[in-house]
Amino acid sequence: xxxxxxxxxxxxxxxxxxxxxxxxxxxxxxxxxxxxxxxxxxxxxxxxxxxxxxxxxxxxxxxxxxxxxxxxxxxxxxxxxxxxxxxxxxxxxxxxxxxxxxxxxxxxxxxxxxxxxxxxxxxxxxxxxxxxxxxxxxxxxxxxxxxxxxxxxxxxxxxxxxxxxxxxxxxxxxxxxxx
Numbered sequence: 001x002x003x004x005x006x007x008x009x010x011x012x013x014x015x016x017x018x019x020x021x022x023x024x025x026x027x028x029x030x031x032x033x034x035x036x037x038x039x040x041x042x043x044x045x046x047x048x049x050x051x052x053x054x055x056x057x058x059x060x061x062x063x064x065x066x067x068x069x070x071x072x073x074x075x076x077x078x079x080x081x082x083x084x085x086x087x088x089x090x091x092x093x094x095x096x097x098x099x100x101x102x103x104x105x106x107x108x109x110x111x112x113x114x115x116x117x118x119x120x121x122x123x124x125x126x127x128x129x130x131x132x133x134x135x136x137x138x139x140x141x142x143x144x145x146x147x148x149x150x151x152x153x154x155x156x157x158x159x160x161x162x163x164x165x166x167x168x169x170x171x172x173x174x175x176x177x178x179x
Contacts, residue, residue, distance in 0.1 A: 010095045017084045017091070021145050024084070028077040032070065032152050039066045039159075067160040074153035081145045092138075 042059045045051065051059075 007095070010091055013091045014088050017088045021081050021084045024077055024080050025145055025148055028073060028148060028152075031073055035066050035070050035073075039063065042066070063163060064160075067156050067163060070156035071153060071160065074149045074156060078146065078149035078153070081142075081149065085142055085145070 042063050045059050046056060046063070
């Protein structure tokens with residue numbers, strides 16, 4: 001197995017974890033859209049005049065459940081994306097650790113590869129596994145993956161706070177009367 005083939009094997013591991021991140025974020029955004037729709041429908045039901053007291057209580061409890069599910073999904077998604085990104089970092093670190101001559105030579109010897117098939121350290125660095133060779137691009141690549149769950153988490157926490165502690169929210173008229 002040549003070092004290029006070895007690189008491809010590492011690359012496949014990273015592509016697998018990267019696909020898991022993409023799948024988790026797709027699933028997360030889809031679930032959030034269903035939660036938004038459910039939340040909006042219950043909000044609409046609560047705003048109707050003449051709503052029976054029992055129905056209003058059920059709708060309010062459903063509202064709370066939606067908020068809690070939104071918070072829980074945000075946390076679970078963040079943790080699962082972090083786990084996949086951590087796995088990618090481990091694979092990348094293992095790859096870069098093989099960049100030293102003895103490690104590379106050991107791999108070549110184990111695979112029965114002739115010295116002439118070996119790539120140079122400069123070529124190996126150019127074959128970085130993530131970020132197209134740029135550490136900054138590698139870090140920025142996770143921005144959306146972590147951003148989705150962080151933004152939705154903040155949204156649901158704010159909605160929950162307004163839902164469960166409405167007396168803490170001051171209206172503009174109250175603010176002016178206190179001055």
